[in-house]
Amino acid sequence: MRCPICEKGELKKGKVKETMYGVYLGEFPAEICSACGESFTDSETTKKIEETAKKKGIWGLGKKTKVSRTGNSLAVRIPKDVADFLKLEEGRDVFIHPDGTNLVIEAKA
Ligand SMILES: [Zn+2]
Numbered sequence: 687m688r689c690p691i692c693e694k695g696e697l698k699k700g701k702v703k704e705t706m707y708g709v710y711l712g713e714f715p716a717e718i719c720s721a722c723g724e725s726f727t728d729s730e731t732t733k734k735i736e737e738t739a740k741k742k743g744i745w746g747l748g749k750k751t752k753v754s755r756t757g758n759s760l761a762v763r764i765p766k767d768v769a770d771f772l773k774l775e776e777g778r779d780v781f782i783h784p785d786g787t788n789l790v791i792e793a794k795a
Pocket residue numbers: 689690691692693694695719720721722723724
């Protein structure tokens with residue numbers, strides 16, 4: 687089958703290493719493009735990936751949050767489940783920096 691993304695390569699059976707939010711989920715069967723490297727999983731595998739992410743407690747951790755003002759600074763609300771996952775507590779030191787147009791908050795001590 688021809689790759690629907692680049693329309694140049696052929697799709698071949700292989701395995702992909704899946705990660706979500708930096709957490710390794712495992713290897714899953716996929717069709718991989720010989721030209722662009724794009725991988726495609728069937729609906730059953732996609733469901734398995736979702737189940738693995740749920741078991742590891744990371745499913746749904748990516749979400750919208752609001753920027754608010756506190757004095758002259760801006761504050762970003764960190765949802766409770768994200769804070770729990772990262773074991774973030776009030777008063778903890780974190781390191782923030784831009785990464786292109788993204789804001790990175792390094793929670794690692
Ligand atoms: Zn391709």
